Amino acid sequence: MIEFQQVSKVYDGGTTAVADFSLVVESHRTVVLVGSSGSGKTTLLRMVNRMVDPTSGKVLIDGEDISRSRAVALRRSIGYVMQQGGLLPHRSVLDNVATVPMLNGVSRKQARTAALGLLERVGLSAALGKRYPFELSGGQQQRVGVARALAADPNILLMDEPFGAVDPIVRRELQDELLRLQAELGKTILFVTHDVDEAFRLADEVVVLREHAVVAQRGQAAEILAEPADDFVRTFVGANQEGRMLTTHQVGGRTVAVDQAGRPVGILS
Amino acid sequence: MKWLRNNWQEIPGLVADHVTLSIPAIVLSVIIAVPIGRLAHKRRLIGGPVLGIASMLYAIPSLPLIIAILVLTGLSARSMWTMTIALTVYGVALLVRTSADAFAAVDKNVHDAAVAMGHSGTSVFWRVDLPLAVPVLVSGIRVMTVSTVSLVTVGALVGQSGLGWLLTNGFQRGIAAEVATGVIATALLAVILDGLVMVAGRLLTPWAARRHRRTKSARVTARPRSALA
Numbered sequence: 124m125i126e127f128q129q130v131s132k133v134y135d136g137g138t139t140a141v142a143d144f145s146l147v148v149e150s151h152r153t154v155v156l157v158g159s160s161g162s163g164k165t166t167l168l169r170m171v172n173r174m175v176d177p178t179s180g181k182v183l184i185d186g187e188d189i190s191r192s193r194a195v196a197l198r199r200s201i202g203y204v205m206q207q208g209g210l211l212p213h214r215s216v217l218d219n220v221a222t223v224p225m226l227n228g229v230s231r232k233q234a235r236t237a238a239l240g241l242l243e244r245v246g247l248s249a250a251l252g253k254r255y256p257f258e259l260s261g262g263q264q265q266r267v268g269v270a271r272a273l274a275a276d277p278n279i280l281l282m283d284e285p286f287g288a289v290d291p292i293v294r295r296e297l298q299d300e301l302l303r304l305q306a307e308l309g310k311t312i313l314f315v316t317h318d319v320d321e322a323f324r325l326a327d328e329v330v331v332l333r334e335h336a337v338v339a340q341r342g343q344a345a346e347i348l349a350e351p352a353d354d355f356v357r358t359f360v361g362a363n364q365e366g367r368m369l370t371t372h373q374v375g376g377r378t379v380a381v382d383q384a385g386r387p388v389g390i391l392s
Numbered sequence: 393m394k395w396l397r398n399n400w401q402e403i404p405g406l407v408a409d410h411v412t413l414s415i416p417a418i419v420l421s422v423i424i425a426v427p428i429g430r431l432a433h434k435r436r437l438i439g440g441p442v443l444g445i446a447s448m449l450y451a452i453p454s455l456p457l458i459i460a461i462l463v464l465t466g467l468s469a470r471s472m473w474t475m476t477i478a479l480t481v482y483g484v485a486l487l488v489r490t491s492a493d494a495f496a497a498v499d500k501n502v503h504d505a506a507v508a509m510g511h512s513g514t515s516v517f518w519r520v521d522l523p524l525a526v527p528v529l530v531s532g533i534r535v536m537t538v539s540t541v542s543l544v545t546v547g548a549l550v551g552q553s554g555l556g557w558l559l560t561n562g563f564q565r566g567i568a569a570e571v572a573t574g575v576i577a578t579a580l581l582a583v584i585l586d587g588l589v590m591v592a593g594r595l596l597t598p599w600a601a602r603r604h605r606r607t608k609s610a611r612v613t614a615r616p617r618s619a620l621a
Contacts, residue, residue, distance in 0.1 A: 174508055199510030209505025213523050213599045223509050255599050271509070281508075 124150045125171055125279065125313060130180030132166050140166040141177070142335040150278070153305060153312040157322040158332030159359075164315045167336055168281050171313060172198045184279070199223055202272030202280040202310070207288045208264040210256035216242070216267050217252035223275040234274075241270040246300055262293035266300070273308075282314040286321065298324050319360050323348075331356050395569035403577060410554040410581060413544045417476050418537055418585075421483025426529065428484070429491020430517070443489050450485035454546045457481065469550040479543055483536050490532025494525035527600045530593030534586050541582040545574070555581065 125148040132141040141163040148154045156164040169175040170182050173194040182189050189197055210219050220241055221234035229237075239249050245266040256264055265285055272280055286294045298321060305312065316322055322329050323344035331339040331347065333355060340352035348367065351357035361367050369380045371391060378391040428446065432439030458478050461467065467474045498521050506520040548556030558574030561567075594601055 169508075172508060174504070195510050195512050197510075198508055203505070203508040205501065205505055205508070207501060209501050209508075211502060211506065211520060212499070212603070213597065226510055226515070255602060257603050 124148065124183075124185055125311065126181075126183040126186075127167070127170070128181045128183065130167075130170060130177040130182060132163070132170070132175060133178045139335050141170075142337060143180070144336045144338070145180075146330060146338075146341075148311060148313055150311045151309040152327040153314060153325055154328045154330060155314045155316060155322040155326035156330050156332055157316055157319055157359075158336075159317055161334055162332040163334075163336035164332055165283055168283050168313060168315050171279070171281055172201045172203060174198075199227055199275060200277055200279075202275070202277040204265075204268045204272045204280065204282045204285040206284045207261075208256065208268040210264055210267055210271070212256055214255075215252065216247075216254050216256060216259065219256065219267060220252075220271045220274050222271065227275060238270070238274065241274055242267070244273070245270045245304070260293075261289045262297060265289060265297055269301070269304070273304075278311055280310045280312045282312065284316055285314075287316070287318070294321070301325060323360075331359060393569065395567055396573055399570070403573070406553065406555050406557060407577065407581060409552075410541070410544055410556075410578070411585075413472065413475050413479070413547060413552065413554055414537075414541050414581075414585065417479030417483055417540050418533070420476065420480045421487055421536055421540070422533060424480065425484045425487035426491050426522075428488050429493075430495050430521075432488065432492040433495040439492065443492060446485050446488040448485075449481050452481075454478065454482075454543065455549065458546075458550055470552065472552070474550070475544070475547045475552050479540050482543060483540055486536045486539055487532050490535075491525075491529060494528035494532065495521060497528050498524040523597070526593060526597050530589060530596075533593075534589050537585050537589050538582045541585060542578060545578055 125146075127144055127146045130141060130144050131139070133139050144163075144167060146154070156167060158164050166175055170177055171184070171189075173189060173192075176190065184197075210216075211222070214222070217235050217238045220238035221229075221231070224234040224237060225231060235252075239252060242249055242252055247263060247266050247270070251259060251263065251267075256267065259267065265288075268285060272282075286297045289297065302325065314322075314325060326344060328341060329344055329347055330341040333339045339359070340347055340356045347356065347360055348362055351360060351362050356362075366382055366388075368383045369388065370383075371378050371380055373379075379387050380389045380391060381387050425446075428442060432442050458469070458474060461474055461477050462469060465474070465477070467477075502524065503516065503521060506516050511519065544552075544554050545556030545559055547554055548560045555574050555578045558570050558577070562570030562572075562574060
């Protein structure tokens with residue numbers, strides 16, 4: 124369980140990134156922070172592994188104030204996936220995945236063997252292990268990023284726009300893969316994105332942020348779509364866009380959903 | 393040619409002396425300039441002035457610098473250390489800016505990812521920042537190596553042995569072949585040491601070589617990658 128207790132972050136120049144933010148992320152759930160750039164969502168994520176320390180307020184993991192823990196040890200116990208993978212370009216794929224266990228003192232051989240298993244787990248062939256990250260496609264790199272984050276078997280996964288840099292089809296595959304993994308592993312996932320569709324697909328709970336990480340609305344995707352709290356949320360989630368406003372028609376005994384432009388988008392079963 | 397035929401036995405000894413003066417200065421310059429470059433990159437406020445001052449050192453003419461070292465340290469002009477200190481000053485002056493650039497060229501995303509994975513400050517430096525800075529560092533070390541090898545010749549003016557002796561002696565005695573031999577041998581030595589540094593750099597960064605080949609062959613379709621590519 125991750126708890127933000129009235130955290131704020133003001134940078135040295137006087138810029139406020141986060142103002143008085145509180146949130147509880149229950150264990151084994153996926154919570155997605157969604158907001159445009161400047162909403163402080165990445166800052167919030169980085170507070171959990173102490174890449175950023177809040178100016179005021181506290182972050183607790185399983186009830187313990189993390190400001191009292193050693194930052195390095197804390198980070199090794201939390202999986203982190205970042206945009207464009209953030210893989211070490213001078214290490215092979217296998218060594219990238221084996222990094223955290225080796226930092227924790229696991230032998231190189233053991234860590235590599237475990238890494239092979241993890242590659243398979245995220246849908247990559249073991250043969251890719253010997254390659255360097257730049258010899259992989261963007262989607263493959265992201266899968267390696269996920270495997271690396273899982274390597275030390277952390278309870279918590281932090282994901283910072285992990286699928287932002289790949290094309291829509293691959294992004295969809297990666298999202299499905301994450302849902303499948305999450306169903307198997309049941310990690311506590313805090314996920315940051317600016318993509319509302321991604322948030323709705325992945326989240327048990329969506330938190331819509333405006334500037335300075337002020338919570339505009341939180342809840343399940345369906346609740347937010349059905350009852351946007353205000354115009355900001357309505358515009359942000361596109362609840363009034365033609366793609367979201369569907370009507371139904373009866374065609375040959377089936378109910379067809381049609382968007383506002385009249386294009387059929389699906390069938391109700 | 394006649395001069396060379398009669399005096400070639402002298403040359404290996406002079407080359408050895410030249411190398412003996414060059415290598416310690418090159419190594420010391422790297423050891424001193426890399427941490428300064430890293431500091432200048434990390435602390436921008438003091439970094440600017442530090443880089444400025446260090447670079448200005450290169451503008452000091454060599455003879456006054458050698459005299460200053462003699463006065464300040466009390467070493468003798470014939471001591472190898474006099475020359476080593478002077479060469480190291482120039483080496484550091486040449487290398488600090490490239491060192492700072494080398495660390496600046498490390499992808500911030502990669503650095504952050506390494507920190508987020510739980511590398512400590514020192515292990516981020518040794519395992520991530522430094523290895524990734526090597527390609528740019530090597531380019532700076534190559535320039536500095538060539539500069540050092542040519543500067544060693546100045547040592548002949550204060551009585552240090554090396555290929556520079558061929559220049560001063562040949563000039564005084566009016567033997568053009570001796571001067572030419574000195575120039576060519578110095579240039580050859582510089583090229584060889586430069587090549588050795590390049591090869592060492594390649595061996596240290598097998599990943600960069602593969603990436604380089606790949607971006608070269610795929611230049612038409614390649615997406616822009618980090619500054620290292």
